[in-house]
Amino acid sequence: MLAAYAQYWRLNLLTLFEYRANSIMWFAFALVYHAVALGALYVTMHQFPSMNGWTFREMLLLYALWMTGHELHNALFFQVVGVPELVREGGFDRFLVRPLDTLFQVLIVPQQLLPDGLLLALVTLGIAMPFSGLRITPLLLFFVALVVAGGALIDLGISLAIATISFWVVRVDTLRWAVMSLEQDFTRYPISIYARGVRVVLAFILPFAFMNYFPATFLLSKQETGLGLNPVVGLLTPAIGVAWSAISYAFWRIGLRHYQGTGS
Amino acid sequence: MRAVLSTPIIETVDLRKVFRSPRRQPGALGALRTLFTREYEERVAVSNVSVSIQPGELVGYIGPNGAGKSTTIKMLTGILVPTSGELRVAGVVPFEHRSQNARNIGVVFGQRSQLYWDLPLVESFELLRAIYTVPRDRYRRNLDEFVALLEMEDFLRTPVRQLSLGQRMRGDFAAALLHDPKIVYLDEPTIGLDVVAKEAIRAFIARINAERETTIVLTTHDLADVERLCRRIVLIDRGALIYDGDVERIKSEYGRYRTLVVHFAQPVASPSLTGAELVAHDGTTARLRFDRNRERADLLIRQASERYPVEDVSIEEPDLESIIRRIYREGYERQHEEAPT
Numbered sequence: 189m190l191a192a193y194a195q196y197w198r199l200n201l202l203t204l205f206e207y208r209a210n211s212i213m214w215f216a217f218a219l220v221y222h223a224v225a226l227g228a229l230y231v232t233m234h235q236f237p238s239m240n241g242w243t244f245r246e247m248l249l250l251y252a253l254w255m256t257g258h259e260l261h262n263a264l265f266f267q268v269v270g271v272p273e274l275v276r277e278g279g280f281d282r283f284l285v286r287p288l289d290t291l292f293q294v295l296i297v298p299q300q301l302l303p304d305g306l307l308l309a310l311v312t313l314g315i316a317m318p319f320s321g322l323r324i325t326p327l328l329l330f331f332v333a334l335v336v337a338g339g340a341l342i343d344l345g346i347s348l349a350i351a352t353i354s355f356w357v358v359r360v361d362t363l364r365w366a367v368m369s370l371e372q373d374f375t376r377y378p379i380s381i382y383a384r385g386v387r388v389v390l391a392f393i394l395p396f397a398f399m400n401y402f403p404a405t406f407l408l409s410k411q412e413t414g415l416g417l418n419p420v421v422g423l424l425t426p427a428i429g430v431a432w433s434a435i436s437y438a439f440w441r442i443g444l445r446h447y448q449g450t451g452s
Numbered sequence: 453m454r455a456v457l458s459t460p461i462i463e464t465v466d467l468r469k470v471f472r473s474p475r476r477q478p479g480a481l482g483a484l485r486t487l488f489t490r491e492y493e494e495r496v497a498v499s500n501v502s503v504s505i506q507p508g509e510l511v512g513y514i515g516p517n518g519a520g521k522s523t524t525i526k527m528l529t530g531i532l533v534p535t536s537g538e539l540r541v542a543g544v545v546p547f548e549h550r551s552q553n554a555r556n557i558g559v560v561f562g563q564r565s566q567l568y569w570d571l572p573l574v575e576s577f578e579l580l581r582a583i584y585t586v587p588r589d590r591y592r593r594n595l596d597e598f599v600a601l602l603e604m605e606d607f608l609r610t611p612v613r614q615l616s617l618g619q620r621m622r623g624d625f626a627a628a629l630l631h632d633p634k635i636v637y638l639d640e641p642t643i644g645l646d647v648v649a650k651e652a653i654r655a656f657i658a659r660i661n662a663e664r665e666t667t668i669v670l671t672t673h674d675l676a677d678v679e680r681l682c683r684r685i686v687l688i689d690r691g692a693l694i695y696d697g698d699v700e701r702i703k704s705e706y707g708r709y710r711t712l713v714v715h716f717a718q719p720v721a722s723p724s725l726t727g728a729e730l731v732a733h734d735g736t737t738a739r740l741r742f743d744r745n746r747e748r749a750d751l752l753i754r755q756a757s758e759r760y761p762v763e764d765v766s767i768e769e770p771d772l773e774s775i776i777r778r779i780y781r782e783g784y785e786r787q788h789e790e791a792p793t
Contacts, residue, residue, distance in 0.1 A: 199576075278564055287554040
């Protein structure tokens with residue numbers, strides 16, 4: 189297993205070296221994407237200096253926490269997002285006739301050479317933390333690291349669940365698109381600005397609020413007004429991440445037994 | 453009679469696969485609604501197939517498009533879980549022990565390569581060595597043998613994307629066999645290849661089967677592959693098994709129509725022979741079909757030369773392709789009953 193892992197990585201690096209231009213384009217894309225999102229946030233906040241008691245500086249922290257968890261997911265687990273396409277094209281079949289864990293084989297397929305999106309996120313987070321008025325202490329950094337890891341696992345749970353659904357329903361693009369826009373749109377602002385139904389979904393069903401809103405509320409010592417919970421729930425992010433990805437992995441294992449491929 | 457004494461390496465009993473898919477809902481949120489729908493479409497892909505294959509056999513698994521060949525192979529390889537029925541491959545139920553099964557088998561999908569597209573061919577072999585934990589010396593020995601047999605020396609260091617289809621296919625064969633699998637499934641291994649490349653692949657398959665006693669299950673559309681390689685064929689149509697036995701037997705059972713080809717010294721208008729049916733005629737050449745169980749070729753030839761200025765005659769035996777085409781068209785059972793015994 190270890191030898192296979194090393195070999196996979198060697199091949200991945202070789203492949204990625206073949207596509208340097210592609211890696212550079214990915215970086216440019218990530219840069220533009222996040223710059224536009226932050227720009228929009230800035231313009232919005234220029235109009236409304238505060239949103240339900242949140243300032244632009246605090247919302248920058250909100251964005252940076254989500255971004256870092258999300259980009260960590262992209263750096264480590266992005267191949268899971270590609271599973272529905274692999275299923276549709278039939279490439280997934282190959283993973284099932286090799287003597288290695290199927291998910292391991294999915295994760296090891298080559299992706300970006302540099303986790304450039306993640307680096308960009310870390311820079312943003314590095315600016316956002318002091319900017320939002322947090323005192324940088326080792327304990328804070330430790331907690332933020334756990335939040336980011338938990339956030340990545342929440343994202344993984346969702347990618348894995350969608351990938352598993354593709355074992356039954358070959359086309360899941362619409363679902364993927366819907367969940368992704370939900371994630372992108374509803375993580376930018378404190379969830380307290382949304383209707384109650386949306387808040388419940390973001391906290392308990394697709395727990396994106398645990399990627400940034402709850403931990404940021406806790407860190408900034410704010411009153412949690414979204415669902416009236418104790419801000420201490422912000423500490424639960426890592427546990428939620430582990431639970432979510434574990435449930436999704438169990439679902440994945442069940443899904444493999446029902447895998448239909450392309451149905452031929 | 454080794455085959456009779458040993459236990460089967462592949463055995464299926466009433467193997468069945470029904471694909472069940474939600475009825476697709478239209479519209480922008482169709483995929484979401486499809487998830488929660490209770491309407492299903494069912495399609496029987498493989499219907500109660502019982503087959504048993506002995507170690508070292510080379511079996512042609514034949515059927516028209518959509519007959520269920522690929523689905524069967526996917527169940528045997530552990531990719532798909534059967535809807536019902538029993539299945540054992542080298543003592544293992546494939547889908548229950550995918551990993552263990554994977555070590556026993558090699559798979560070549562003719563239409564889908566397992567090689568790393570962007571990297572030199574040999575890099576994919578190195579990866580497979582690590583995946584299957586093949587000991588160095590055995591890997592070296594196998595690789596050397598395959599490189600020699602498949603003449604891969606010249607393109608071993610070429611990125612796979614630059615290989616011709618024939619070269620890539622040879623690479624895929626080596627990739628599937630590096631870990632000395634007991635069983636090899638070949639799904640359309642000669643598809644799209646030219647005559648020379650096909651022959652190279654066929655010679656390689658025959659050799660692996662003979663020398664390593666590897667059990668081989670071959671699915672193909674090219675019946676020349678089967679005629680060249682297999683003694684036994686399993687025929688499947690619309691998911692059901694319709695024939696399992698010797699290639700020679702099916703030929704003698706179905707091949708009762710032979711064709712007498714007569715060339716005339718000068719054009720003959722509408723030639724006819726008693727006991728034979730004119731199927732094609734262009735003035736100087738006539739093709740006449742006859743039932744070899746009812747008519748004797750030598751008598752027909754004599755009859756022809758008595759009536760017409762015959763220059764040359766030849767007899768065409770039915771090939772497997774035309775036989776199989778007829779079976780698909782007319783069904784096996786009916787034909788079988790009609791055939792005089």
